Amino acid sequence: MSDELILYTNPQSRGMIARWMLEEVGVPYRMVVLEYGAPMKAPDYLALNPMGKVPTLVHNGAVVTECAAICAYLAETFPEAGLAPRPHERAAWFRWLFFGAGPLEAAVSNRALGIEVPAERERSIGYGSFTRVMDTLEVAVSASPYLAGDRFTAADVYLGAQIGWGLQFGTIDRRPAFETYWARLAGRPALTRASATDDMAG
Structure with missing residues (x-):
């Protein structure tokens, strides 16, 4: 082939x-x-x-x-x-794709392992705190229907999968914004x- x-x-x-x-x-x-x-x-x-x-x-x-x-x-x-970004979508596309690969992945993994960052050490950790990551994730999924704007892209595949699993297994907060966003993706063929x-x- x-x-x-x-x-x-x-x-x-x-x-x-x-x-x-x-x-x-x-x-x-x-x-x-x-x-x-x-x-x-x-x-x-x-x-x-x-x-x-x-x-x-x-x-x-x-x-x-x-x-x-x-x-x-x-x-x-x-x-x-x-599924790639159009020129005006590139900033949001890269921003949230790498947010998922960095702060979100690290924060969720540490929480699952029972690792909590002491408040006085948050500035030493890339993601700061689990709560800050969840708050930022809520901003990401609330600004527009999809992460890069008004259409589905690869950023939604990557971050959306993490949100879907997080809601299923309880590794992320069950916030209405996350559930609404995941509902847009869950039925994709x-x-x-x-x-x-x-x-x-x-």
């Missing part, structure tokens, strides 16, 4: 975000499911992703890891899907397809 896309993933992982993005892009791809443990630490896979984690996207031999990077890469590589395929693979 001259334009081969391979996604290494596991149904119980952040790979679901990459699967959703691929379904939104609408191009053919092959999925390779790796079990946790030895398969993700095997030399052949570590040569692709030294972190020994999923997802990993391989496109014609080029390797992309990290969900936010995969979403951005696919949006730019397949512009016909309309691409997400339905990605979820169904992951359910079968799991």
